[in-house]
Amino acid sequence: MSIEALLVYPRVPPTYWSMKYAMPFLGRRSAFPPLGLLTVAAMLPKDWKLRLVDLNVQELEEADVRAADLVFTSSMLIQSESLEEIIALCNRCGVPVVAGGPHPTASWSQIKGVDHFVLNEAELTLPAFLADYRAGQPQAVYQSQDKADITHTPAARWDLINPEHYAAMALQFSRGCPHACEFCDITALFGHRPRCKTPNQLLAECEGLYARGWRGSLFIVDDNFIGNSRAVKTLLAELTNWQKARGYPFTLFTEASMLLAEDEALLDLMVSAGFNMVFLGIETPDAGTLAAMGKQQNLRTDLGAAVRRIQEKGIEVTAGFIVGFDGDQEDIFERQLNFIREAAIPTAMIGLLTALPGTRLHHRLEEEGRILGVSAGGNTHDLTLNFEPRMDRSTLLNGYKRVLMELYAPKHYFARCQELLKRLKAPQKAHRPIGLAELRACLRSLLIQGFSRYSLAYWSFLLKGLLRKPHMAEEIITMAVKGHHYFKITRAMVEMDRFRRGLERVRHALESHAGLDYRERALTHLRRRCHRIDKDFRAYAEAALAELSAKAKLESPHTAHIAQ
Numbered sequence: 001m002s003i004e005a006l007l008v009y010p011r012v013p014p015t016y017w018s019m020k021y022a023m024p025f026l027g028r029r030s031a032f033p034p035l036g037l038l039t040v041a042a043m044l045p046k047d048w049k050l051r052l053v054d055l056n057v058q059e060l061e062e063a064d065v066r067a068a069d070l071v072f073t074s075s076m077l078i079q080s081e082s083l084e085e086i087i088a089l090c091n092r093c094g095v096p097v098v099a100g101g102p103h104p105t106a107s108w109s110q111i112k113g114v115d116h117f118v119l120n121e122a123e124l125t126l127p128a129f130l131a132d133y134r135a136g137q138p139q140a141v142y143q144s145q146d147k148a149d150i151t152h153t154p155a156a157r158w159d160l161i162n163p164e165h166y167a168a169m170a171l172q173f174s175r176g177c178p179h180a181c182e183f184c185d186i187t188a189l190f191g192h193r194p195r196c197k198t199p200n201q202l203l204a205e206c207e208g209l210y211a212r213g214w215r216g217s218l219f220i221v222d223d224n225f226i227g228n229s230r231a232v233k234t235l236l237a238e239l240t241n242w243q244k245a246r247g248y249p250f251t252l253f254t255e256a257s258m259l260l261a262e263d264e265a266l267l268d269l270m271v272s273a274g275f276n277m278v279f280l281g282i283e284t285p286d287a288g289t290l291a292a293m294g295k296q297q298n299l300r301t302d303l304g305a306a307v308r309r310i311q312e313k314g315i316e317v318t319a320g321f322i323v324g325f326d327g328d329q330e331d332i333f334e335r336q337l338n339f340i341r342e343a344a345i346p347t348a349m350i351g352l353l354t355a356l357p358g359t360r361l362h363h364r365l366e367e368e369g370r371i372l373g374v375s376a377g378g379n380t381h382d383l384t385l386n387f388e389p390r391m392d393r394s395t396l397l398n399g400y401k402r403v404l405m406e407l408y409a410p411k412h413y414f415a416r417c418q419e420l421l422k423r424l425k426a427p428q429k430a431h432r433p434i435g436l437a438e439l440r441a442c443l444r445s446l447l448i449q450g451f452s453r454y455s456l457a458y459w460s461f462l463l464k465g466l467l468r469k470p471h472m473a474e475e476i477i478t479m480a481v482k483g484h485h486y487f488k489i490t491r492a493m494v495e496m497d498r499f500r501r502g503l504e505r506v507r508h509a510l511e512s513h514a515g516l517d518y519r520e521r522a523l524t525h526l527r528r529r530c531h532r533i534d535k536d537f538r539a540y541a542e543a544a545l546a547e548l549s550a551k552a553k554l555e556s557p558h559t560a561h562i563a564q
Helices: 020-026 036-041 062-065 077-093 102-110 122-134 186-190 199-211 229-245 260-261 264-273 286-292 303-313 332-343 361-367 393-407 410-423 436-451 453-467 470-511 516-532 535-552 557-563
Strands: 006-008 049-054 070-074 097-100 114-118 168-171 216-220 250-256 277-285 317-324 348-352
Touching: 006 036, 006 199, 006 557, 020 470, 036 049, 036 070, 036 122, 062 516, 070 077, 077 097, 077 102, 097 122, 097 557, 114 122, 114 186, 114 393, 114 557, 168 199, 186 250, 199 229, 229 264, 229 436, 260 264, 260 303, 260 317, 264 277, 264 303, 277 303, 277 470, 286 348, 303 332, 317 332, 317 393, 332 348, 332 393, 332 410, 410 436, 410 453, 410 470, 436 470, 453 470, 470 516, 470 535
Parallel strands: 006 049, 006 070, 070 097, 097 114, 168 216, 216 250, 250 277, 277 317, 317 348
Antiparallel strands: none
16 A cells, blocks of 8 residues: 655754845745655655755645645754644654654654654665565664765655745765864754765666756755865866766855865865855864863964864855854953854854754763753844853853854944955856846846845945946855845844833833833833734744733733734
8 A cells, every 4th residue: 555655854943154144135935945855756766756845945634634645844953842742743643753853863852743763864764764664563763873875865856846935055075074063953953973975876766867958056065065175186086077077057056164275276176166255163162161162273374363274275165153152251242243244154054052952062961060951052033042051151142142143233234244255266167148037137136135224235236346347247246145035034033022021111110010101101112013023933922922011901902912
């Protein structure tokens, strides 16, 4: 009997990473497809009927679930709330849920309502589940601490999605990282020894995307692409030939360690293969903190000079930064801002430290009695901590907010973009002709950003950039569009923070039995503040406001509407 299997990818909330507000410019719905779930689909029995619903591009209907015999889902920590909603729907419909991915692997014992956990690497645990399922005796949990030979991993089932819904496609070349950063969960998930696919294997996957008509950005999703530099160099030589033969259909980007800047031959190979961007985990300019977290690779070079070497090869550096380490002093916020500005990094993803389950940091803080609860992984904008920091909490949060507001003030963001343009060398390779998607993005940028609250900074950047580097017009528009997303996320964070502070004042007034008139005025002001919050962030505010209104017994028709 054929099985109807539904694969569901949870929603990613709006964050600096999600690029949600840049997608409409591109005519896309989501940044990346669910590569892990699509790869799992390729491992399921050939006679099963499969359907995939990515909640980032479409809604999940109850009828979709009821039509399925099994629901498979894979998730990251930041998707935990959406995962809970999916599980609840499946439970109501009586359809078994099979869950895997990084979040369940790290925290499966805390996730309720899942029938079968298929954890760690699916190449090793999924076959055992499928065998038991066929025998009518599936178990609750499947785990393995072994590491898969990914040279046998099948290509993703791209036929299950519409590539036009996404801004970029995604492929994986390796798993694992040789480094040992205290806060990072990559080695806990995939080990210290990088395991690589063969060059022919990855090129076949590229050919599959090319045959389906994909042209544009391709994300090599490895957490450290250069973990095995010898294997990567072999791949890049062959990938360059493949790209040249097809007129460079893909523009590539990936993640790497700072050691990339020390290997000029590797950098040149990446440029030749068509890479134009790399994400680096810089974390902090403080050498003592880098040593304490075990990030020795960042102590081997001058970080600013390393960033510049990569940029001058024609590769944009985006980077991750963190505040909240035990060694951080109160000057860390200004030091982070200065470093990011001087390094000309427009996309600087700075977050509050999170103690992820399974990391050495989590184990240490647990032993010290400093773990406060389970994180949802979204503290970039909701300003939550799952541990007790050494720095005064309010000092840390206020400093972090100031960093975000300065980083993504339009004039500061566009100034970093201008400096980056001065440094970037246009790669000497074939360029794809400008297509309708690029033209649409340009037109929407001009119409929306050109008449926005930051229009003066926008036009200044655009005109100066085009005069300086007219051959990089596409890159200039891309920077501007990304900026729109960052500005909107930052405004939402600021409005949410103001709402929370107002909420605390009203709660205090209720506890102190303030007069009825004061409470009414305070709630009216809070309602106005709530409606200034972007709709994607408003759910928390509306729920909190409805609770307060009920407590104050001041429910009005407007408040009742919010409560619903």
